[in-house]
Amino acid sequence: MKIPFSPPYITETVIDEVTDSLRSGWITTGPKVKALEEEIKKFSGATEVLCVNSWTSGAMLMLRWLGVKAGDEVIVPAYTYSATALAVLHVGATPVMVDINDDFNISVAAIRRAITSKTKAIIPVDIAGFPCDYDAIMQIVKSPEIKSLFTPTSEVQAQMGRILVLNDAAHSLGAFYQQGVRTGSETDVAIFSLHAVKNVTTAEGGAICLNLPAPFDNEALYKELRQMSLNCQTKDAFSKSQAGGWRYDIVGLGMKINMPDVNAAIGLAQIRVYSEILKERKRIFGLYDAAFKQCDWAILPPSEKNGRETSYHLYALRLKGFSEAQRDMVISKIAEKEVAVNVHFIPMPMLTLFKNLGYKIEDYPQAYENFKGEISLPIYPQLTDEQVQFVIDCVKEAVEEVAKSKV
Incomplete structure (x- = not known):
């Protein structure tokens, strides 16, 4: 798929x-x-x-x-x-x-x-x-x-x-x-x-x-x-x-x-139909939440807190305790199943332009901590429940396989 x-x-x-x-x-x-x-x-x-x-x-x-x-x-x-x-x-x-x-x-x-x-x-x-x-x-x-x-x-x-x-x-x-x-x-x-x-x-x-x-x-x-x-x-x-x-x-x-x-x-x-688009994005976000909240390795992205509610633009899943290299391996294994995921974002101090300007990622420990385990999953109105479930299964399989490899 x-x-x-x-x-x-x-x-x-x-x-x-x-x-x-x-x-x-x-x-x-x-x-x-x-x-x-x-x-x-x-x-x-x-x-x-x-x-x-x-x-x-x-x-x-x-x-x-x-x-x-x-x-x-x-x-x-x-x-x-x-x-x-x-x-x-x-x-x-x-x-x-x-x-x-x-x-x-x-x-x-x-x-x-x-x-x-x-x-x-x-x-x-x-x-x-x-x-x-x-x-x-x-x-x-x-x-x-x-x-x-x-x-x-x-x-x-x-x-x-x-x-x-x-x-x-x-x-x-x-x-x-x-x-x-x-x-x-x-x-x-x-x-x-x-x-x-x-x-x-x-x-x-x-x-x-x-x-x-x-x-x-x-x-x-x-x-x-x-x-x-x-x-x-x-x-x-x-x-x-x-x-x-x-x-x-x-x-x-x-x-x-x-x-x-x-x-x-x-x-x-x-x-003009954005309210309906938002409902669909929220549907997919909810399916991911329900699936990953049971996983001890998953850190779920924020959605609602103190009256604030996301636009459900990204599902920024994080892998607890995973290194940057392990996260990258997870992404590669998910890609083998023809599921495209992403990372949001590479912190700016890690990019060449900003490194050359004197910024150092060591000065931003939380930024790096969030980045090294982050995987953004597909979330858009065209996705069916079946497709979302396929993404969930691919992510779980990839994470478990990498975790077992102890790389």
Whole structure:
């Protein structure tokens, strides 16, 4: 039984929506992007939503808007996909990596220890879709002690008056941060990824959720950022193409990171049925939980705790007491049965770029502890109960075989 890891959720409804875009005569940024922004805004509870071409470019845009530059620091977890730190490097700033908790999320205590007068932003990451403790993080940045330490180096930072919290919500569209409160509305800024393997996809894409406090006007900021995402051009291509609408101006140094309508069409069709998609992902997560909770070698991923609930993006199973080499052997044996699994993630200090910048995995023991035994299992709506059971059986057999080999 051949089981891929994460195929896109493409139905006839999705195809029809994309075809509608193709037949419309307009395939770059236009009405479907705006419709997707409104759907994500409604679903997440965010004040405003701007769609762009990737999570990474969205994070770079927000850091540039904040005025983050060389000499500034941005706190990130050591355990995340590299884009979290790459966005910081791209604007010239320094990623300050801190360790994580057993539940994969950033350590709040480590954040507190890492804050200096150079800290301009914190980017927590909702690994696998399970939200971080944002109440505690927001409490830190709003505390008088930390606010007195804050040293703004741009007009926007001065208006902010404190460290900005940008939720890397790449995995957590549809998660609940509190009872009835979804991710995307709980921090100053949150950015969802709409990449091909995400719960809702536009093939490539990202969605910036804006919830800035006073004195910021989120509606005005949306318009400003939209212009920045189009090279700071005073008219978008849709407006400029209208009869007599050719004249435009470039009013600043922007970026070209807009989302096209033909991409937005995929996500638009999916998010309209996302509640059903989430139910199916939760079904599969539950089947895995029921099977592996009986295994003394299994550490189950977090799903619900204190009102928080995952988006069921990944099933991040961990093998208790297994070395990195043993975990890799388990993956190889599972692959022999044509089941594709993955690992989320290789901690950034283990990657060549970051090692060359001086980061050392020894400084992040929990990150390595989580990584060395982690295996991400397939979880997507198309999986049948029979297929899930096959995955479970393959994992159990592989783990038991490796455990017996005593490698």
